[in-house]
Amino acid sequence: MKRIGILTSGGDCPGMNAAIRSAVRTALYEGMEPYGIYSGYKGLIEGIIEPLASKDVANSIHKGGTFLRSARSLEFKTEEGQKKAVENAAKFGIEGFVVIGGDGSLTGAKALSDKYGLKVVGLPGSIDNDMYGTDMSIGVDTALNTIVNCIDMINDTASSHDRTFLIEVMGRNSGYLAMTAAVSVGAEAVIIPEVPYSLESIISKIKVRYMEGKSRSIVIVAEGAGSAYDFGKAFSLIGGFETRITVLGHLQRGGSPTHFDRILATRLGMAAVQKLKAGESGVMIGLQNTQVVSTPFEQVLSTKKTLPQNLLDMVEILH
Numbered sequence: 001m002k003r004i005g006i007l008t009s010g011g012d013c014p015g016m017n018a019a020i021r022s023a024v025r026t027a028l029y030e031g032m033e034p035y036g037i038y039s040g041y042k043g044l045i046e047g048i049i050e051p052l053a054s055k056d057v058a059n060s061i062h063k064g065g066t067f068l069r070s071a072r073s074l075e076f077k078t079e080e081g082q083k084k085a086v087e088n089a090a091k092f093g094i095e096g097f098v099v100i101g102g103d104g105s106l107t108g109a110k111a112l113s114d115k116y117g118l119k120v121v122g123l124p125g126s127i128d129n130d131m132y133g134t135d136m137s138i139g140v141d142t143a144l145n146t147i148v149n150c151i152d153m154i155n156d157t158a159s160s161h162d163r164t165f166l167i168e169v170m171g172r173n174s175g176y177l178a179m180t181a182a183v184s185v186g187a188e189a190v191i192i193p194e195v196p197y198s199l200e201s202i203i204s205k206i207k208v209r210y211m212e213g214k215s216r217s218i219v220i221v222a223e224g225a226g227s228a229y230d231f232g233k234a235f236s237l238i239g240g241f242e243t244r245i246t247v248l249g250h251l252q253r254g255g256s257p258t259h260f261d262r263i264l265a266t267r268l269g270m271a272a273v274q275k276l277k278a279g280e281s282g283v284m285i286g287l288q289n290t291q292v293v294s295t296p297f298e299q300v301l302s303t304k305k306t307l308p309q310n311l312l313d314m315v316e317i318l319h
């Protein structure tokens with residue numbers, strides 16, 4: 001395999017640039033020709049494809065976002081769009097692909113591999129950490145550090161004013177970010193889509209805390225469980241506490257990647273190119289028990305990633 005195309009797709013995340021850099025420089029080391037496909041599948045359909053030299057990825061390992069840009073392409077979900085993409089791959093002589101993105105992006109990667117016989121390797125890039133086949137996706141550690149820093153700051157005001165704060169975090173349908181953040185900041189409760197909750201019992205718990213003289217309460221809400229504004233109304237109506245809401249939003253997706261994300265992205269980016277060179281295709285490369293491993297797209301996309309039960313228990317025991 002001589003020429004490979006690299007693209008980032010779906011929601012961006014910190015560490016994508018580090019993964020691209022690693023894939024580009026590994027490809028050059030292996031005597032291959034790396035090409036950048038701009039704006040995800042949109043760029044593949046429109047032919048926005050350019051060769052990448054070593055200097056093109058210089059000074060990028062520490063930058064958030066993705067310099068290849070990302071997009072959500074509805075056209076790529078259609079047969080017509082996919083055919084245009086495959087035609088462009090042939091036109092540019094691209095024989096293998098590294099696709100970095102979330103489960104939607106890897107569903108697209110699976111289509112390229114299964115339906116059109118292209119050689120494709122995927123990397124998990126999404127702050128949600130909802131993909132089976134890897135303990136951690138690229139970007140999760142950075143997002144969590146950002147969330148924890150923000151909540152620590154909110155905590156100062158919550159404590160000074162004896163307030164209850166409901167803080168909404170991202171994660172789409174997954175409660176991973178919420179649950180992990182809750183343990184890291186010592187939250188009183190967490191509301192996530194995977195586990196049934198009772199607002200009444202959370203409110204009673206907070207009442208007891210105030211009676212015990214504890215100054216503040218933090219409740220983390222995963223966006224997939226509902227709106228922190230809606231929960232907040234119930235908290236002030238039923239509980240009668242002074243309640244404030246913060247929705248952290250897209251600041252969770254930006255910023256310089258942490259050391260962990262840089263290493264993870266670098267390891268996975270290098271492995272992706274080496275696996276393509278060795279003839280592997282139709283797989284996602286992930287990290288399991290500190291080892292880099294491949295899992296078929298079929299398994300990645302059809303298996304639900306479960307939340308670590310021990311973290312859930314910790315919130316209950318330690319509040």
Ligand code: ADP
Nearest residue numbers: 010011072073076077101102103104105107108
């Ligand atoms: P993420 O990769 O972060 O989950 P999306 O779900 O928006 O983000 O998917 C990113 C892109 O992947 C979509 O815009 C589309 O181009 C492609 N994609 C998603 N689902 C499919 C599908 N079922 N078939 C083909 N391509 C898909």
Ligand code: F6P
Nearest residue numbers: 011102126127128170171172253
């Ligand atoms: O998948 C990453 C993510 O940030 C989710 O946590 C969130 O639900 C979604 O993307 C937001 O998407 P957008 O940036 O299109 O608003």
